[in-house]
Amino acid sequence: MTDVAAIAALVRASRGLAHKGDIAPVVDLLGLSSADAVPVGDDAAAIADGDGHLLLAIEGFVEDFIAADPWFAGYCGVMVNVSDILAMGGRPIAVVNAFWADGMAGAAPMLNGMREAARRYGVPIVGGHSNLRSSGGQLAVAILGRAGCVVTSFDARPGDTLLMAIDLDGKFRDPFPWWDASTDATDAHLRSLLTIMPELAEQGRISAAKDISMAGPIGTAIMLAESSRVGLDIALDAVPRPAGINWERWLSAFPSFGFVLTAPPRHAKAVIARFAQANIACEAVGTVTAQTDVTIRLGGNSARVWSAAERLIGCHPILEKRHA
Numbered sequence: 012m013t014d015v016a017a018i019a020a021l022v023r024a025s026r027g028l029a030h031k032g033d034i035a036p037v038v039d040l041l042g043l044s045s046a047d048a049v050p051v052g053d054d055a056a057a058i059a060d061g062d063g064h065l066l067l068a069i070e071g072f073v074e075d076f077i078a079a080d081p082w083f084a085g086y087c088g089v090m091v092n093v094s095d096i097l098a099m100g101g102r103p104i105a106v107v108n109a110f111w112a113d114g115m116a117g118a119a120p121m122l123n124g125m126r127e128a129a130r131r132y133g134v135p136i137v138g139g140h141s142n143l144r145s146s147g148g149q150l151a152v153a154i155l156g157r158a159g160c161v162v163t164s165f166d167a168r169p170g171d172t173l174l175m176a177i178d179l180d181g182k183f184r185d186p187f188p189w190w191d192a193s194t195d196a197t198d199a200h201l202r203s204l205l206t207i208m209p210e211l212a213e214q215g216r217i218s219a220a221k222d223i224s225m226a227g228p229i230g231t232a233i234m235l236a237e238s239s240r241v242g243l244d245i246a247l248d249a250v251p252r253p254a255g256i257n258w259e260r261w262l263s264a265f266p267s268f269g270f271v272l273t274a275p276p277r278h279a280k281a282v283i284a285r286f287a288q289a290n291i292a293c294e295a296v297g298t299v300t301a302q303t304d305v306t307i308r309l310g311g312n313s314a315r316v317w318s319a320a321e322r323l324i325g326c327h328p329i330l331e332k333r334h335a
Contacts, residue, residue: 018247018258019307019314022229025263052238054095054222055154057161066156068095076187077121077148083184083194085124088152090193090267091222093132093205096156098222098270099163100212102205105137106154111145118143121150131198132205160212167219167239169301171273175228176286176293177251178204178268183260188225190253193267203289204268211285216278223269227262232271233305233317239273242300242318247309251292273299 055068070091077084089106096103108125112118118141129136134154181192193201211217219239223231228250236243252261268291274282279295286293305317 013258013310015247015307015309015312016314018262018309019316021259022227022233022262022307022316025227025230026225053164054098055101055156057099057158057163060157063157063159064099064101064161066096066099066101066158066161067153068092068156069151069153070095071151072149074147074149077150080184080187081117081120081148082124083189083191084148084150085121085126086128086194087189088121088125088150089128089132089134089136089154092152092154093134094222094268094270096154096158097205097208098220099156099158100160100209100217100220101156101158102209103132103134103154103156105135106152107137108139108150108152109141110139110151111142111147111149113145113147114143117145117148121148125152128193131193131201133202158209158212160209160215162208162212162217162220164219164221164235164238167235167241167273167299169241169299170276171218171299172276172279172295173232173243173245173297173299174272174274174279174282174293175223175232175250175296176270176272176282176291177223177228177266178290179251179253179292180290181253181267183256183264188227188260188263188265190264190266190269200289204291207285207289207291208270211282214281216282216285217272217274219273221271223266223271225263225265227264228269228271229262229305229307229316235271235273236303236305236317237322239299240303242302243297243305244300245297245305245307247296247307249294249296251294 055066057064093103178192184191221235283293303318304315
């Protein structure tokens with residue numbers, strides 16, 4: 012697909028972006044706000060603690076994924092939580108889980124997947140909740156981390172460079188949109204990835220970041236734009252993409268290691284170089300603008316994908332006040 016308007020429509024209609032739209036009414040009902048003492052809307056909650064912040068995050072998994080690939084669901088329980096901590100410039104400490112299964116036969120694949128990911132990433136499982144008398148599998152995993160210099164999704168500024176960093180050395184875990192660059196990687200490679208984001212944060216090289224989620228690379232960029240109340244001008248052909256994978260599939264991909272970041276232009280080359288040291292594809296893909304449109308460009312044509320004045324997850328103070 013090379014029709015940029017059709018690609019924009021595909022992103023807007025994606026299942027992943029629709030799931031992100033479900034966040035806003037939950038935020039409303041709970042009375043949460045990005046202006047709270049612990050702001051809501053980032054990959055993890057940042058709780059001030061001494062000269063740094065504790066980071067707390069949680070992930071849950073849809074039933075069809077658990078039923079089809081319970082081992083990888085358990086593995087992802089650790090892996091995606093680790094990415095949430097990294098996105099905030101943090102280092103993971105430990106995870107806990109809550110699962111439901113029909114006996115140990117149903118639980119074992121999930122637990123084995125979690126155990127393997129915890130071993131490989133060096134992030135221990137320290138407890139949780141279990142129920143072996145359920146009719147089917149359910150799983151949620153939470154993580155604790157710590158950041159000396161927190162990176163949020165609220166701090167992108169007009170003029171910043173927009174970057175995307177993705178581990179392309181993987182494969183799709185069919186039939187799902189998971190781009191798995193983790194299970195076949197070495198333990199040394201996975202652990203080397205844990206230091207990149209904290210180092211960049213502590214060096215002051217990145218201004219904002221989000222972990223690329225089920226919304227895909229462009230959908231995740233939309234969420235960052237909404238939180239920072241900025242626009243983005245994105246060159247689609249600069250987005251890191253595996254050879255042979257078409258746009259229709261890649262724009263809904265959930266990579267095992269992938270981030271949307273912004274950086275002052277003077278730091279962009281250093282950010283790209285740091286990811287390259289770990290064999291991670293990182294490219295400058297666009298610019299943060301003062302306008303509220305998120306626009307993609309391809310082959311000399313452009314199309315608006317979203318406006319940050321619209322409401323998606325609803326976690327920007329101006330949008331929260333408008334919908335109060």
